[in-house]
Amino acid sequence: MSHLVTVAAKATDPAALAAACTRLKLPPPQTETVTFFDRSVQSGLAVRPPGFVYPIVCDVETGELHHDVYEGRWGDESFVGRLLQAYALEKARLQARARGHRVAETALADGSVRLTVTAGPMGFGGAPQSLTTGEAA
Amino acid sequence: MSPRIEITVTPAGETSIQTKGFAGPSCEAASKPYEDALGVATAKRRTPEYHAVAPVAQTVEQQA
Numbered sequence: 001m002s003h004l005v006t007v008a009a010k011a012t013d014p015a016a017l018a019a020a021c022t023r024l025k026l027p028p029p030q031t032e033t034v035t036f037f038d039r040s041v042q043s044g045l046a047v048r049p050p051g052f053v054y055p056i057v058c059d060v061e062t063g064e065l066h067h068d069v070y071e072g073r074w075g076d077e078s079f080v081g082r083l084l085q086a087y088a089l090e091k092a093r094l095q096a097r098a099r100g101h102r103v104a105e106t107a108l109a110d111g112s113v114r115l116t117v118t119a120g121p122m123g124f125g126g127a128p129q130s131l132t133t134g135e136a137a
Numbered sequence: 138m139s140p141r142i143e144i145t146v147t148p149a150g151e152t153s154i155q156t157k158g159f160a161g162p163s164c165e166a167a168s169k170p171y172e173d174a175l176g177v178a179t180a181k182r183r184t185p186e187y188h189a190v191a192p193v194a195q196t197v198e199q200q201a
Contacts, residue, residue, distance in 0.1 A: 010176035084150025111148035124167035
């Protein structure tokens with residue numbers, strides 16, 4: 001029996017965001033307050049992809065990613081999606097690890113990535129174990 | 138099919154979670170922690186497999 005859920009990913013976990021940066025071969029996120037071109041100010045974890053004039057600022061309270069790429073002139077807009085993709089994958093991996101589930105990762109032809117999660121010794125009902133930030137990488 | 142959860146994330150960050158091979162509504166309990174961890178569920182539908190009749194174990198009593 002089965003069901004399908006669509007989720008709007010929210011980047012609220014600093015450990016998963018750091019793991020996402022490692023996955024994308026980026027420097028770890030840094031806590032910063034950034035003033036964008038329109039003078040809006042955002043504080044949060046800043047990720048600096050190559051070629052970006054302004055960093056992508058992650059507000060871990062709301063999970064929103066703030067950026068200004070000026071129609072692609074100040075950075076590749078698609079990279080914001082790739083950062084969110086990497087975040088979701090790493091967050092799901094952390095969740096699986098905390099619950100003792102097994103994960104297999106498959107890259108799909110369209111650039112999507114699929115994680116196949118199967119039960120560990122405790123089945124799918126196991127209580128989560130807490131993870132420290134250092135275990136996230 | 139052994140129970141499993143498939144989490145697919147597109148290059149744009151769009152995320153879907155599908156359960157397969159579960160018996161009854163346990164699939165929803167299994168995927169809920171992943172839904173909650175990843176963000177906010179925006180749509181949910183039960184696949185035809187969800188409504189399939191679960192096989193019922195039949196007991197054959199042997200008469201002595």
